[in-house]
Amino acid sequence: MALETAVIQNTLADQFGAKVSNFQQIHDILTFEVNTDDIKEVMGFLRDDKTMRFNFLTDLCGMHFPDAVPERQFGMVYHMHNWMDNVRIRIKCFMDGEKPEIDSVTGLFLSANWQERETYDFFGIIFKGHPQLKRILNMDEMVSFPMRKEFPLEDGGRTDKDDRFFGRTTDNC
């Protein structure tokens, strides 16, 4: 018997009450929000529960919404996969724009180790309890977090690269 989304939603709502919210289907995947402080608890439950059995962390990644209200400027997305029933699930958390911090889930999934390092590298989100939170792809000397929206992708002071030669005009660059 396949795992129905309604079952997942009801189980989570019964178990966690107000800690989980905003259930919706996005691209055929059940998506819901979790309070930042409870992510470890919810993910641990989804992994270990006998009916949920979300045994695999597919991916985790950061989000940045600079125009949102300050306490929802940063976000985390977790994708989990139940291999037995072939069901996927998406979890979102939102964090404060000033000090984005969230519990590390490396204790639940070892693969989260490098994924969280990558997210820290590009978004500057601090993962509390991560065994080795340092940059993984960018140079260690770098001070900025390049995937944040305010980070300019290109160096503005360049004179040797003319936008007109790159198929870009003032409208689209």
Added chain:
Amino acid sequence: MSNSKIITDAPAPEGYSGEGFFATKLDSVVGMARANSLWPLPFATSCCGIEFMATMASHYDVARFGSERMSFSPRQADMLLVMGTIAKKMAPILRQVYEQMAEPRWVISVGACACSGGIFDTYSVLQGIDKIIPVDVYVPGCPPRPEQILDGIMRLQDLVRSESVRRRSSPEYTELLASYNIK
């Protein structure tokens, strides 16, 4: 660097020949020897590296230029070919490889990425290797065909052939290296 004329079409150096002897400048002999045995050190990071593999293979055959032996040890190479995108994280390694090469050493920058960062005008990519090491020949293209790489090597041969043996100890050269903070 020097005022010497760049020789581009000289099979044998200028000299004085007579009955059973040929006299010429040491510069020319050394230059000829160096130019016809440039040992490459391929520093290939991306697509241009694949083009260079084609250049090495039988059809284009870089061995015709005395570059049969690819050296992956900087100490036994004198032509550094940088091929591909050099990320800023890779820059110190590239610089270390250049510093470990013994004089005389030459650098060819192959392809748009190595020359100027290419299409990767972004925070993580070094915008041209000449920001960290001196470059002798730039090969344009994205990626350049093997013919272009060979042309770059031939241009470098012209430079090497006409380089004075004293050039490496000249104050200008010392100044050039000092501008890159290379001792």
